[in-house]
Amino acid sequence: MNRFTKIGSKGQHLADDAKKWVAVLDNTTRLMWSADDVGGGVKHAGAENAVASLSLAGFSDWRLPTVEELFPLAERSRCRPAIDTTFFPTCKSDWYWTSTPWAPSPAGYAWVVAFDHDDSYGHYRDYNARVRAVRSVAGAGQ
Numbered sequence: 001m002n003r004f005t006k007i008g009s010k011g012q013h014l015a016d017d018a019k020k021w022v023a024v025l026d027n028t029t030r031l032m033w034s035a036d037d038v039g040g041g042v043k044h045a046g047a048e049n050a051v052a053s054l055s056l057a058g059f060s061d062w063r064l065p066t067v068e069e070l071f072p073l074a075e076r077s078r079c080r081p082a083i084d085t086t087f088f089p090t091c092k093s094d095w096y097w098t099s100t101p102w103a104p105s106p107a108g109y110a111w112v113v114a115f116d117h118d119d120s121y122g123h124y125r126d127y128n129a130r131v132r133a134v135r136s137v138a139g140a141g142q
Contacts, residue, residue, distance in 0.1 A: 038132070047064055073132075
């Protein structure tokens with residue numbers, strides 16, 4: 001089985017060679033990702049608002065990923081962008097917000113993941129970064 005499955009606008013599974021999809025299911029982690037950014041160049045609060053109001057692939061339970069969820073999407077064998085571009089072709093070589101507070105200053109900082117060169121870092125919440133939404137998938141076929 002492939003690691004990723006393309007998901008259509010109504011939540012349906014698509015063939016690997018589909019030309020248009022809105023989300024990607026990670027068959028290993030059972031997480032569904034927005035195929036495209038849902039915000040770019042926004043502060044952390046803007047990232048939270050972008051995912052809270054998102055309705056995509058027939059679902060409205062999208063959220064910001066934790067650093068532990070987002071970082072494994074980074075492909076160590078690629079850079080600029082460090083991600084599987086077959087499934088995430090519009091991913092930018094940039095920083096992406098997570099919901100994980102940065103321990104030394106949790107109120108002021110949150111973790112970001114870089115899809116430029118596969119890195120993570122605690123960044124000031126007023127920094128402008130990109131947004132990729134995620135949702136948990138309970139069972140097969142969702």
